[in-house]
Amino acid sequence: MSIHLEKEVADYSERRLKLATAITEYADWLDRQHGIDVERTLRLADTAASLRQDRLVVAFVAEFSRGKTELINALFFADHGQRLLPSDVGRTTMCPTELGFDPDETPSLCLLPIETRRREESLARLKRMPIEWCRVPLDPEDPRQLQESLKKLTETRPMPAVEAIELGLWQGEDDNARHALRPDGTVEVPAWRYAMVNYPHPLLQAGLTILDTPGLNALGIEPELTLSVIPSAHAVVFLLGTDTGVTRSDLEIWQKHVHRHANYHVAVLNKIDMLWDELRNDAEVRATIERQAEETARVLKLPRASVFSVSAQKALAAKVRGDEALRLRSGIDALEYLLAHQIVPARRDMLFHSIGRDVNAMIEESRIDLSARLKRTSDELIQLTQLSGKNRELIEQTRAELLREKEAYDAAAQQFRVTRKNLHARGKELLGELSEETLDAILNDGRTSMEGSWTTHGLTHGIRTLSAQMSARLHYASAQANQMLDVLEQAYAHFHRQHRLPKMQAPRLDLGAYRNRLEALAVETEAFCRDPANLMLEKRFMIRRFYAGLAEEARKTFLLARTEAERWLRIALDPVMTRIREHKHYLDTRLSALQRILENMGTLHNRMAQLKQQIERLRRDKVELERIAGALAA
Ligand SMILES: Nc1nc2c(ncn2[C@@H]2O[C@H](COP(=O)(O)OP(=O)(O)O)[C@@H](O)[C@H]2O)c(=O)[nH]1
Ligand SMILES: [Mg+2]
Incomplete structure (x- = not known):
């Protein structure tokens, strides 16, 4: 193994883990901010975990x-x-x-018997069913044992020709000696369908x-x-x-x-x-x-x-x-060089780029939130400093002003509650369009229409319908999400203008990648159907398998889109609602502080001390946030 390759892969892995650590630190940081953003914290934890496993x-x-x-x-x-x-x-x-x-x-060789081709489950699903696999432990310390065990990968076994045809393992036109029909009516087929080496x-x-x-x-x-x-x-x-x-x-x-x-x-x-x-x-x-x-x-x-x-x-x-x-x-050096200096870095850059974009947007929002809180706290401190040593009347007046502000705010918040209820209902409807039941109905439809005609023609027709129906759902969900965001933005604009809440930065729901994936599947199907090898013979079995594989892929795509939509709902709606609630809480605290000051002028200085502490803490949070942002950019 070349030193280049080992070094690049190790370097990639090290940076990957460092990035994961920085993301975890950021998630912890967010968590400490009064748990304002539970959803984001969870999403970051997910990202860090997937980076660690990449x-x-x-x-x-x-x-x-x-x-x-x-x-x-x-x-x-x-x-x-x-x-x-x-x-x-x-x-x-x-x-x-x-x-x-x-x-x-533990180190092992896992082998999936060829007979599992009869099964309807996809390979991806079978991979999660250990019971279906033959497991051979590997001893990395013993090269002979290793080599002996790995010889299993070459195993073949005789199978009655009919069965081999049925499983798509033998074709008459095959002139390869390995596949020759024996007098006893059997042919030699690979013993295993798939192997996984953990080493x-x-x-x-x-x-x-x-x-x-x-x-x-x-x-x-x-x-x-x-x-x-x-x-x-x-x-x-x-x-x-x-x-x-x-x-x-x-x-x-x-x-x-x-x-x-x-x-x-x-x-x-x-x-x-x-x-x-x-x-x-x-x-x-x-x-x-x-x-x-x-x-x-x-x-x-x-x-x-x-x-x-x-x-x-x-x-x-x-x-x-x-x-x-x-x-x-x-000539092996050039190939190693390519792996080390192009393939590994290309993967690294792509991964870091997409993660960086996501996380940096969140960091930016944290900065804005933090500045807003810092400003609010400083404003209060300045006001109290001006009030200290002044007469009760002035404090009374300040309190009255604040009370008016709070009443206006409460009225707006009350109105927002209606918007929120409405948005929740629409969110539910949106998820309904992407639910398992919807998916099952689409898949059942596709299956039923295929049952009658397990032909390549039926297959293209079936998958086109499937893909179109799913795409339509995704399209509807995106449109619905955009409308919801508009409603939310409008409602929030009032809070931003009148009550100086930080600007809203909710992302749009983008399901384009999933629609593209569905389209790509339809294109694959057309290629499969145009293939003369699949056209000439009535390969019911192959078509069923192909359809099952497609359905599985489509299902995966659809469910990923749903998860994305669920996430979006929380990321777009929750922080806004939390902010509105948090601001109400802030006005309440400020008001009751003034009330206490009016009852006992001595508490004014306590409140000021409290605010100074808060400012100090916010400044520390800011330094820490910038440190994490630096680590993420490294
Ligand atoms: N002369 C020569 N034979 C090779 C080379 N690479 C592989 N082979 C032989 O080609 C045959 C098939 O190699 P293998 O790696 O099993 O092929 P695979 O089926 O593509 O995995 C074996 O007999 C190898 O020894 C090579 O670079 N030069
Ligand atoms: Mg080989």
Whole structure:
């Protein structure tokens, strides 16, 4: 493992944790401000927790036997002195494999049996059902045991051909020897559907997750990989073999599973050692490799700089043996450099940017609130200073003025209560539009209309309806939220103008990301339906699976949108209501202080002392807030 990569990932992880700490400190700070903003405190706690758990996902995608597993070994596990993951002719990893580290679990290999393809649940859901998985403990101290256990990833088993067809695991046109029909009517299929390796490697501990995928077949039969797992990876490394060039199935994978997605992707031309020819000089070999890299870039429609030529096998051997010259020649350095200096920083910047924007807006609001409170308290102190030593009459007068202000304020607050009730009702209605019941009804509708026609045509129609109905709900919710905000802003403007409450800064509810996600799902479906492989055969099973996967993704999206709307309701409405209530409380305290002063002039100085203390505390809070803001910006 290169020092660059280790250092960058460790650095990323360190900054991530520092940011999480600063956010937690800010949440505590907010909490100390009379718990004014419970919702924000909770949201910050959530953000900090997700930062602590954030994972950087790099997926390796290619047709089988291009050397994905070998490259993963060379990049990440060469310090083991051997191949950690099995990569060998005919004995390569057979199922999608996720490598990561979860400190709450002991090191292990978890395998999901292939039969679970019969199940309706999505992979994401099955991942949360430990009982479905076979668990093999791993001993990081014992490389032999490790390697032996990981060999399970290559396991296959015989399955009656009918069953294999039913599960989408075997297709007649398949001419791969591995899938040949035996005289006893069985075919060989992968034993596992999905694998998760939990292993305390420093990079994995620092938050890297690696996804090793098998070839085109496996990608095709597991829609969730295409719909959600690969698109949500932060970077995709696509592999080709120098020996095979860009074959039809390579191109199919590239177009269907890699190129279309927005995530960072590069192509790797592997096995360049096969072009190393003793009889030709270095310059000639380099020129051949360069020509092939250029050709690859052209066919894949990629800039030449996004094509890397390596020999994963020689890189691994070089690292294990400590052979500098061979490592250089293997080309692995450039790929490591890319991971360390582009992929990791890109993820870091994106994450920090989006979090920074959110948190900075909140900090700004805290500043405004704090200044308003500081001003209020100073004003009172100045007034009392002017009153001290003056006669009762003047104090009487001040009190009368304050009483008038309070009465006007109470009347406004009373009126606001009506607005609030109205807003609450509308908020409820808004959430109703995004409720589980609404969702279930939409999904049931979609299912019923699909039941009659499990065809690709029915599928496009079904998912279009589904997506349109959900989008309409999201659209309605956003519009409703905007109207609510307008009503609230209008009502609040009075408090701002007449009673000097700080300016309101409520955000708008933005569900655009979720609408886009639904649209993207519809686009995926159309691509699936246009695919001749899915059109030619009446693949009821595949269509059912695909629909189930889509429905699951759509459900996730819809529920996330609902959570966002719930949050918005609290973030937009609660602080305003709290402020209005808090100001009333403030007027009450001030009034009763004056009342006490009138009853006993001696308490005037007590109140002044109290105010001085308050000012001091507010100033300390301000210093602390600026310190936290500094840590967040670092
Ligand atoms: N000559 C050569 N063979 C390689 C290289 N990388 C992988 N292989 C071989 O290609 C075969 C498939 O590799 P593997 O990593 O299992 O491929 P995967 O199916 O893409 O994971 C194995 O026999 C590897 O030894 C390489 O850089 N050079
Ligand atoms: Mg493999």
